[in-house]
Amino acid sequence: MKTEQLLAALVADRASGPRSSGRALALALLAGGVLSLGLFLAALGPRADLAAALATWRFDVKIVAVLLAVGLAFRLCRAVSRPLPVAHPGRFLLPLAALAAVAVAIELADVPMAAWRARLVGSNALICLAAVPAFSLAPLVALLAMLRSTAPASPALAGAAAGLLAAASGAALYAFHCFDDSPLFVVTWYSLAALIVMTVGGLAGRRVLRW
Secondary structure, three states, X not given: OOHHXXXXXXXXXXXXXXXXXXXXXXXXHHHHHHHHHHHHHHHOOOOOOHHHHXXXXXXXXXXXXXXXXXXXXXXXXXXXXXXXXXXXXXXXXXXXXXXXXXXXXXXXHXXXXXXXXHHHHOXXXXXXXXXXXXXXXXXXXXXXXXXXXXXXXXXXXXXXXXXXXXXXXXXXXXXOOOOOOOHHHHHHHHHHHHHHXXXXXXXXXXXXXXX
């Protein structure tokens, strides 16, 4: 990219402001999320005992965790979408890591050691690894399309951040179907599913978000 083009991108980025970029990012997420919601309702739908699950702390923490992940990933994605580098982007996810650590610690203290493996493996691990990326595909495409106009300093990082945001939105949908509520399961398998989407997003971002 030539110097003149870089300066023009920086000026345009400053003119648009964080509110404008945040609004565009939210609209892209919403557009992809609507498609994923339709797929979720057609393919899986919410669990039958949803009302009863809402009265349990494990399910409530799971929902809080995925919604927190959406919010934090949104902030991260907006930050790395700009032409200027972001120092220590991992810091955006520290609140989520803290919540996960506390939830896992409580689970380990509350459940006998003999049951840890069963709680970790659960009954829907493979479904989780397939469903979360499937529900993340439309948001990821929409987010990458939006990020093409923002000239991110690191295309790969921006693509990975878009993948994380898309994965968090997909996980938020799947969480209402998933019967495995243990923090051991959620932290392990939801994270692995998100890592798949982040990898795809990073590889795609390196190609489609390049200046």
